[in-house]
Amino acid sequence: MFTAPEPAVAERMLSARGHACALLGLADTTGGEVWGYAGRTLSGAVHTPTGATAWLRLVSDSQGKSGGKLWEGPREAERFLPPAVPRPRLVGLCDWSAGGWDYRAEHYEFVASWPVARSPVLHPLHQHADLPDTWWQGLHRALAHLARIRTGRQAVREQYIRRRLPEFTGVTPGEITWATAHGDLHWANLTGPELTLLDWEGWGAAPLGYDAAHLYLHSLPVPDVAERVRMEFAHVLDTPDGWIGELTACTEILQAAPRVPFYAALADGVRQHLSRLQEAGSRT
Incomplete structure (x- = not known):
């Protein structure tokens, strides 16, 4: 949705995306990155161990400042919204911190449309x-x-x-x-x-x-x-x-x-x- 951020931010997020794939057992892909505002999020297609296509969304914030409404929104949507609201289903999630940043990786079912x-x-x-x-x-x-x-x-x-x-x-x-x-x-x-x-x-x-x-x-x-x-x-x-x-x-x-x-x-x-x-x- 947004253009790629400055090179240092892009490099950090792409490296974190590779780490997220390792944590969640997913295979990273190259190209097709979908960036959020100022590189706060990075999303794109990945592959599961069976070869199926999935979607990985990575969000970051300065260490100690993560959490709150935006951080928890996707997980709370999965917990509280009924299936009658069509949305990508959240399959897996992991958090970690590195280099002064907090990260959350969200693994979703792939939406074909x-x-x-x-x-x-x-x-x-x-x-x-x-x-x-x-x-x-x-x-x-x-x-x-x-x-x-x-x-x-x-x-x-x-x-x-x-x-x-x-x-x-x-x-x-x-x-x-x-x-x-x-x-x-x-x-x-x-x-x-x-x-x-x-x-x-x-x-x-x-x-x-x-x-x-x-x-x-x-x-x-x-x-x-x-x-x-x-x-x-x-x-x-x-x-x-x-x-x-x-x-x-x-x-x-x-x-x-x-x-x-x-x-x-x-x-x-x-x-x-x-x-x-x-x-x-x-x-x-």
Whole structure:
């Protein structure tokens, strides 16, 4: 999803990936690396002892700073989410520390379907979400099952919403309706034409409509797809509760824009949409 990090980070993570394969009894492969932001994560295909393809995700943090919501998210998703939420199944996991870094390696079953897009944001010239009705129906079912999960995890903290929404949107939120959300629902975390939801680091409670709003905002450069998302989730987004979820998603993207290039490119479209949301809110 992101470009490769600086050489020293890439070398360290690739070496750690080889160590992870040895610990988990997997065979490393070359090429096809999928990097996370600033090289924090490294993912890619590996092989099991039987020759089957699997997926290995490696995450690192400064020694002593690992743990917390993002670190534990994938393991807690495997423990608490029902099979009705289609996701890669976590097969094995190992932790170790070396050279001032903590590492966690996660071994997953391989998902044959590719992400709908290589980037979180759809691009009209290179990517297009031409998905069947059954895919959208599956997404509705998955998010409905997820919303009913009871968890103490937070995808978005209430303190953040009450502090940042007035700053970025001019809206002071009242009562917030919460539901359990994926927390990072965009086109690089959804596979097609067979639906799987990838990347369960940040799942937890969020304002109602937050996931649908994120998917809509990441679709803005391709208007017909954005319109489809809006139509599919109008029953949530076009409500006062969903309005807060959508304002929250706008706020996060605008706050991240100065440091994340694809959000910087998306920011103008988000601001235009935010103006429409503010206008609609003033009429209610």
